[in-house]
Every structure is written in C-alpha cells, then in structure tokens.
Amino acid sequence: MATKVHNSGRKKIQVAPNAITNINMGDRSCIRDLAAKLNVSSSTSGRMIKRDDIKPHTNPLHPRCKEPNMLQMMEWVLDLLMGDTAQTKRFNAQGEWIFDGTLGILSFTYQEPAKRSYKYRGKGTIITKVVKSVGRKETRNMLINQIVPAIIQKWPPSEGPKVIFIQQDNVGSHISQTDEEWQQVHQ
Template sequence: MSYTFPFDLNQPSEEDIEWQTHEETNDHHKKRAKLSCDSKMQLLMWLLNNQIEGKLKHGEIQEVANLFNVTRRTINTIWSTARRKKTTSQPYNISIKGHNSGRKRIQVQPNVITKISMRECIRDLELQLKVSSTTTNIMIKRGLIKPHTNPLHPALKEANLFQRVEWVLNLLMGDTPTIIRQYNPMYNFVHIDEKWFYLSKKSQRVYLERNEKGKYMTTKSSKFIPKVMFTAAVARPRFNAENECTFDGKICIFPFTYQEPAKRASKYRAKGTFVTKIVESVGKKKTRNMLINDIIPAIMQKWPITEGHNIIYIQQDNARTHICQDDPEWQQVHHKGTLHSFWCNNHQTVQI
C-alpha cells in the first residue's frame, strides 16, 4: 500500500519562504566607512581635474560616488564647500570633524579625593565619590587615582641615625680623597638572620590523581599551630674570570630543634627512640650555641680556601637574643687561633 502526501518534508513551507522574504526586504544598508583625509584629498583632486570653468559634466558626481563608495550627497557637500571657499578666497579644510557622542565624562576634582579619610579600598572611594566601581577602575587606569602602599618605617632617633651613618662611613676604603669614595666590596661579610615558620597550615592546596584521596590532617588546635625558627647564613658569591660561580655564598640553614628519647612506646616508635622536637622559646643562650657550634664550623668548611687568612665579619640585626663581640663565651672562640678570625656585632660588624 502506498501513501501520497500533499507536501514534501524536505522542502520549506510557504510560511518559512514568506518569513525569509520579509526579513530580506527589511535588511538595513551597511554603514559606509567614513572618508579619511587622504581619500578626501583624492576625491577633491578628481573633481578639480574633471571640472570645466567650475562646473562638472552630467553623471560625474555619480561616477565619483561609485568610485569612492560614498553617496551623491557626500560628493555634493564636498564640491559645494570647495566652490564656496574658492569664491571667498579661503583655504579648504579637509580634516575630519569628530562628533562627540555618549554621555560626558565624569569629572572628579583632585581636592575631593584628598579630603576623603577612608581610602583603603575601592569600595570606600565609590561611597565617598558617589561613583560606580567601573568608573573608579577607569580613573585608576587613566592615572587620576594612584594606588599606593604605605610601609611601616622604624621610628629612628638621632642617635640611631648617627650610628647608621657612622657604620656606612666605616665601609669607605682608602685615606686619600680620590680613593675614599670606594666602598668595601664586603666579600668577607656573612649575613645572619632568623625566621619563624609554622609546622602546618590551616588549609593546603594540592593536586591529586583522579582516584587518589586527600590526606586527612589533624591538630589539637588550629589557633595555636607550633612554630619552628630557622637561622640562615649567606655571603657574597664569587665568580672567576670566565664568569663561572666558584662560591655561591649559601653557607647554611639550621633549625632550632633538639632530640630526646621517647618517654613511652607507641605504634609509631619504641620507647627510648630519639625524636626531634622544636625549641619553642629561643633566647640568647640558644643563639649563642647555634652560632658557636653550628654556624662557625659551617663557615670554616665552606669558605673559599684561595682567600687565605682574613677577618670574617658576621652581620646581625638588633634582636635582643643576638650576642655582641664582648660576650665572654664568644671571646673564647674568637681567640682560638683558627685559620680565620671571626668578628661578631649587632647591626654593625662581628669578627669571627
């Protein structure tokens, strides 16, 4: 049994054809590009070359309009303006007139910004200036508003300032005015500093395999995470004539830890196994032992042998736990008569 249908499913319906025809008739013309100064000059020269006694032949306006892809009205405007300027003996300006469109730019006076007390974030500026966040960001990009970070500087007294200037002047080399302008290259200086680090973080981001499970982290209190202090010693690196590094200046990094035997057994270790624990309070005694027993031997081991016997200055900051050159236990190490002489000083120079 065969069936016949009054229409073809593969052909569009009459309604679709009528709708497409309706859309095609309502298409707008494409916007023509504006004439540039060069195109405007070429168009005017074409008109001047083809004119006869100030008049154009029939059909030349349409011809030049098709040639430059503009309307007849544009050609008439240019030609009539050129004839009018010629009659009054005035120069013809071919520059393009820019048309201002859109709303006016929001203007903010500089003294208004300086009078605002709370300026720590963009939201404060929005509320005080009564503008949107987009306008505020645009003003920052234009340079009308300048982001600035206020660092916290130390409150130095006159004695501190004189001490700093004196320390800098002591680094000058030479006795004559021509040589005294050169500074000590500080190849025999070792800089020491400490830093606290948390043993763990409240949250840690890692990347796992698709079927891998994340580590389950626990702690007794997330507000009191144990910290450990590290001390580092660095010096100025050395390079040979071929610009090869012969000494990188990285001497050592030591943690303030100690070992003691475990008091009781557990599933992780047996009783009496030595475990590493952190020093929770670092005082002058701890820093002295670290300097004498760990840092000085590391300097002696890694210091370049080619420099021979010299004085090595240990540079420290003004922490209260640091020792000075006149420390009694430090003086015993200083007078041992090793290959190098060490000098220790707080924010100045310390001889080892």
C-alpha cells in the same frame, strides 16, 4: 492552606548595580574597602562574590597563584633562603665558581628521646623538637656550634683569612664581643 516556603530565612542584601561602578577604583581595591564604601560588612561582600553578584579581578602585576607563578615564587623564596645572590658568589682568577655564599639552612632544633610510645614509633626513639624560645643561650649555641663551623668548612682557602661580620638582628639575644665562650671560638 498555602505555605510560604520561599519567603523564609534571611533576606539578601541588595546593592544597586551601578553602586560599585560609582566608587572610585582606588577605594574598592580590596573586599574590605568595597564593603566599607557600600555600607555592608566584609562577609556580606564576600557572599556577594560567591553568588557572582560581584566579579572579583586580580592585578595583572600580581596574578593569582597558578602553577607557573607558584614555581617562580618558590624559586625566588629558595634563592632568598639559600642566599643565592650575585653579591655572595665567589669566583677564582680563572672564573670558576668556588663559593656560592650558602651555608645551608640552620634551624633552632634539638633532639631528645621520646618519652612515650606512639602508634608510629616506640619509647626512646630520638625525635627532633623545635626550640620554644630563642634566647641568648640558644643564639650563642647556634653561632658557636653551627654557623662558625659552617663558615670555616665552606670558606674557600684561596680567599685567605678575612674579617667576616656576623649580623645579629634579634636585639634581645645579641652575643657581645666580650662573651667568654664566643672569644674562645672566635680566636
């Protein structure tokens, strides 16, 4: 009795070799678009790429993240986070760098003692936790206790007193100029 071992299982979905080249380049810019044009699912087109039935390519303007590209991207992200741009740097009359525009990375966290012991730390050890929901109270606390003191500490004395605008982007947690706690610190 002959067995049909190789004929079992799900059959591969076959796509004609010229079917992909007949699709406009703009219509096959990603796996989902290609799958839609071939009338197959995106997972099927992904499997076809894995089997080397389709050869993926990357845009030369956005190459895959290799080591040099990752370093360049990380430097850009750190510059962005730290505010290291030409507009924020301040120089004195002699051309010396007196303020780089960075205040540091300030996070919405708090510290409290651990409630339970754990394999790596004991009960009562101070641990840092992330604020679950940032509201008006947390924003006011951040402005009053971290941002304003950082500005006062790092602002160069040679610049003298200036009006500094603190932009608040999160609509729900804006601090009003008439807020009493803010006015005490502001003055």
